[in-house]
Amino acid sequence: MYRYDEFDHDFVKARVAEFSDQVQRRLAGEITEDQFRPLRLMNGVYLQLHAYMLRIAVPYGTLNSRQLRMLGHIARKYDKGYGHFTTRQNIQFNWPALSDIPAILADLASVEMHAIQTSGNCIRNVTADHFAGAAADEVADPRPYAEILRQWSSVHPEFSYLPRKFKIAVTGAERDRAAIQTHDIGLHLKKNAAGELGFAVYVGGGQGRTPMVAKKIRDFLPEADLLSYCTAILRVYNLNGRRDNKYKARIKILVHETGVEEIASQIEAEWEALKDAGLRLPESDIHAIEAYFAPPALTDRPEGDAAVKRDRLDSRSFSEWLDQNVVTHRHPDYAAVTISLKGIGEAPGDATASQMEAVADIAEKYAFDELRVSHEQNLILPHVARADLRVVYDALVEIDLATANSNLISDIIACPGLDYCSLATARSIPVAQEISRRFASLERQREIGELKLKISGCINACGHHHVGHIGILGVEKKGSELYQVTLGGSADENTSVGEIIGPGFSSEEITNAIEQIVETYLGLRLGPSERFIDAYRRVGPAPFKEALYAGEAKAA
Amino acid sequence: MKVLTANRLGDGEVVWYANGAWAETIEAADTVADKAGEERLEAIGAKAAADNLVVDVNLIDVTIVAGIVEPVRLREKIRAAGPTNRNDLGKQARPQTAKAA
Ligand code: HEM
Numbered sequence A: 001m002y003r004y005d006e007f008d009h010d011f012v013k014a015r016v017a018e019f020s021d022q023v024q025r026r027l028a029g030e031i032t033e034d035q036f037r038p039l040r041l042m043n044g045v046y047l048q049l050h051a052y053m054l055r056i057a058v059p060y061g062t063l064n065s066r067q068l069r070m071l072g073h074i075a076r077k078y079d080k081g082y083g084h085f086t087t088r089q090n091i092q093f094n095w096p097a098l099s100d101i102p103a104i105l106a107d108l109a110s111v112e113m114h115a116i117q118t119s120g121n122c123i124r125n126v127t128a129d130h131f132a133g134a135a136a137d138e139v140a141d142p143r144p145y146a147e148i149l150r151q152w153s154s155v156h157p158e159f160s161y162l163p164r165k166f167k168i169a170v171t172g173a174e175r176d177r178a179a180i181q182t183h184d185i186g187l188h189l190k191k192n193a194a195g196e197l198g199f200a201v202y203v204g205g206g207q208g209r210t211p212m213v214a215k216k217i218r219d220f221l222p223e224a225d226l227l228s229y230c231t232a233i234l235r236v237y238n239l240n241g242r243r244d245n246k247y248k249a250r251i252k253i254l255v256h257e258t259g260v261e262e263i264a265s266q267i268e269a270e271w272e273a274l275k276d277a278g279l280r281l282p283e284s285d286i287h288a289i290e291a292y293f294a295p296p297a298l299t300d301r302p303e304g305d306a307a308v309k310r311d312r313l314d315s316r317s318f319s320e321w322l323d324q325n326v327v328t329h330r331h332p333d334y335a336a337v338t339i340s341l342k343g344i345g346e347a348p349g350d351a352t353a354s355q356m357e358a359v360a361d362i363a364e365k366y367a368f369d370e371l372r373v374s375h376e377q378n379l380i381l382p383h384v385a386r387a388d389l390r391v392v393y394d395a396l397v398e399i400d401l402a403t404a405n406s407n408l409i410s411d412i413i414a415c416p417g418l419d420y421c422s423l424a425t426a427r428s429i430p431v432a433q434e435i436s437r438r439f440a441s442l443e444r445q446r447e448i449g450e451l452k453l454k455i456s457g458c459i460n461a462c463g464h465h466h467v468g469h470i471g472i473l474g475v476e477k478k479g480s481e482l483y484q485v486t487l488g489g490s491a492d493e494n495t496s497v498g499e500i501i502g503p504g505f506s507s508e509e510i511t512n513a514i515e516q517i518v519e520t521y522l523g524l525r526l527g528p529s530e531r532f533i534d535a536y537r538r539v540g541p542a543p544f545k546e547a548l549y550a551g552e553a554k555a556a
Numbered sequence B: 001m002k003v004l005t006a007n008r009l010g011d012g013e014v015v016w017y018a019n020g021a022w023a024e025t026i027e028a029a030d031t032v033a034d035k036a037g038e039e040r041l042e043a044i045g046a047k048a049a050a051d052n053l054v055v056d057v058n059l060i061d062v063t064i065v066a067g068i069v070e071p072v073r074l075r076e077k078i079r080a081a082g083p084t085n086r087n088d089l090g091k092q093a094r095p096q097t098a099k100a101a
């Protein structure tokens, strides 16, 4: 993985010193909250319902065990023993004292981490496919490009005060696991007919109050032109983005209002003018960064086949975990493992300090020291020998992280909601917990099959509800929580925004409503291989509306 | 009826204005029921913010339930108690608050 060079170390150290000084001056009353707020936000410090909140970037979701151990240490020493992994491959701590944040940032810097640009109207943490470097279906590892983008966008003088926040995601596979079409810029790394690497470029995706699917503006951008082309996109946006209205300030609105063809031609014109002006990526630079992401030396471990066969017979729960949470690796003797942070009835994405430390130990022993945070709020061990799967599983069982529910209905994305977030209009975590408990039976979940359920506690959509097969949005109505349900959303290569199915449900009703939707699907699907999303796309909302509301209409 | 609430500057702790100081629990918060009272609390809040004691100062609606001050909105109930999914966290986890509840 990427290691800081001297420049990076000095930069992060200087920032820690600068922000520590700003915190000291704030605590001493030398600067006001109005002066301090933009400074703290630039360093990932929010004020939430109960306390300050610190958001730490996990660049493109990649961590080593030393870093995860440090996150565990921070959780234990400065927080309340846990942290929350988010859909943007970040981690949030919910209870740090402002006066402790300089020490936390110094600890983070010691393991090459920081919280810079995790807030504010700048280019945020660049996210990537969590199976990058391991996936059998990728043409190349997207992370070197994410790292190049990160270096380019860190305190970029021209792009530090954009009209609004800006999010970039990269995938290297046809199957999109990074939800690139819901980002301001989505990059799909691919090969052209000549075997050269380049990107399909999407712009103007986003969620929030106005969800939009990104539009493809280029089918193949040579890799060398990555930075010049992104610069062109950001220039057009920086100049023309709606600074007059916060709710219309994202690039998605500009793309929508300007029209795809017009915006694409503006970007192309801008690019023509700057593409030869020094931003071309020399091959040697790309290779230098790529070298950091060189895959671990995966020695052949052919004994894995027999071991897995034997252990499957020996333990049904291990076998189910293999089916659900273990995916094919590009090396046949290896696998990528999803560590579910969605234990039945648990808060999605939360992990305790001891769990983080134990997972770090497992990664160090059995996974070449590599870990990932997925946008689905799980942890990933990208490279595990199949021969070691059983020991890894047993170790995960010991720390309650072996729930075999990846991609099933209880693998819920949920934002912090009203239990923590000052912008929330309703709670999301307890809704996730209740649904998870209702569908606790793994047998039932597997019978239902792949189902992506996503919950947000307000219209900002941090919990991706717009792109959930089933999405739940919590709002406040007449002083109570009300949950609106959308169906048919999806965040993969066929991204779609879900449709509101009808009037919302109270917190007492919502789990029943979800169950009814699931039962309706089970009744109408063509067979177990027709996933919820496929069935919904085939039949549309009518049968679900009927099941949810017909009785009510009659009763009324 | 209203009370004055904020977060303490140094550690972010949720506090309410009570008896001339900022208390960590809501029970004893000063309540006001008229415009003059609200203005008095607002002035206190503005001064405390200017003095860098607290941030995010707000007047919030409360009612008295069985002699105890209780926020009206769910958001403020959660601030006064802690996350609803973890009763081991926040004010609700403290022995004296647990007893009162
Ligand atoms: C708790 C403090 C948080 C605050 C104050 C906050 C604020 C916001 C706001 C205002 C938006 C809307 C942006 C827009 O429409 O222009 C947004 C969107 C979003 N946030 Fe958060 N958020 C928080 C936590 C989170 C968490 C925990 C996650 C990950 C689980 C997250 C991930 C996202 C995502 C994915 C979006 C939608 C994508 C987009 O930007 O269009 N946020 N957030």
Ligand code: SF4
Residues within 6 Å of the ligand: A415, A416, A417, A418, A421, A422, A423, A424, A425, A456, A457, A458, A459, A460, A461, A462, A463
């Ligand atoms: S969706 Fe709303 S409630 Fe949830 S984290 Fe985002 S801003 Fe907070």
